Amino acid sequence: ETGVTQTPRHLVMGMTNKKSLKCEQHLGHNAMYWYKQSAKKPLELMFVYNFKEQTENNSVPSRFSPECPNSSHLFLHLHTLQPEDSALYLCASSQPPGAGDTDTQYFGPGTRLTVL
């Protein structure tokens, strides 16, 4: 596989469920990101990891819990979500800033999440 992959592509869950989204990048990058794309709002950053360390949290509710075990993998653990959390969740990767053109962010295909 090449680029940035995300699984699952679609997920339907109840408000009491616990599920996880997975992202994997095959680009040799050291920075990874979670973005949320809702129907009526612009894409918004949720979390940033550099070299496995979380460096940005954009005031995301604690029902979203990210995990970055290594520079190639990023997870988003979900629990007790609300219907308004239904959205497309996009993962991206890049080199950290200052690395020239390689700090451009490359995106995965997203996970379409529906919370019932």
Added chain:
Amino acid sequence: AQTVTQSQPEMSVQEAETVTLSCTYDTSESDYYLFWYKQPPSRQMILVIRQEAYKQQNATENRFSVNFQKAAKSFSLKISDSQLGDAAMYFCAYRSFQGAQKLVFGQGTRLTINP
């Protein structure tokens, strides 16, 4: 905080024609990056073009070019010889040169190509 505005929710163009998508932004920073991303129905966000604010020369990538007007804080995308595969949502995005890594996106413009 930086903001990005795309004032055209939808645009359409005839195949083989040229279309320009508008983007304006607001920032107090002097150095930054601007991007155009394309999101086709497959949902994959694909980089179209990148512009560094300190470069006066407008970026080009094959049929895609930008008109970067720094003083006016304007960053429009021109697509020449439009093809059916260009149909997608197009997002303009801003990123600071230093500090925060987040991309600030506009609301998007849906581009339709008429055969």
